[in-house]
Amino acid sequence: MVPRGSPELKIFETFFESAPPRSGQIRDTQREYLSARTASQVGSTVWCRSRACQPRLLAIASNDTERYLPTMSTDFPGPHRR
Numbered sequence: 001m002v003p004r005g006s007p008e009l010k011i012f013e014t015f016f017e018s019a020p021p022r023s024g025q026i027r028d029t030q031r032e033y034l035s036a037r038t039a040s041q042v043g044s045t046v047w048c049r050s051r052a053c054q055p056r057l058l059a060i061a062s063n064d065t066e067r068y069l070p071t072m073s074t075d076f077p078g079p080h081r082r
Contacts, residue, residue: 008033012057021048024070034059044068
């Protein structure tokens with residue numbers, strides 16, 4: 001886990017502040033940070049953040065540039081309530 005306020009998280013700053021889940025291509029610096037060993041193979045991603053106090057990021061990557069497009073739905077259902 002990277003501590004809150006760490007300089008390396010600056011590349012995700014606006015995403016953590018207000019961005020909804022997103023899909024498509026990401027900046028080279030973000031791609032390299034998330035998957036340094038395989039960054040050149042990442043064609044598209046889908047990612048979302050936690051709304052908890054500590055920022056958390058879930059990123060799923062594909063080598064297919066058409067797998068995750070900005071136009072695809074990124075709606076995730078909330079927890080089921082009884």
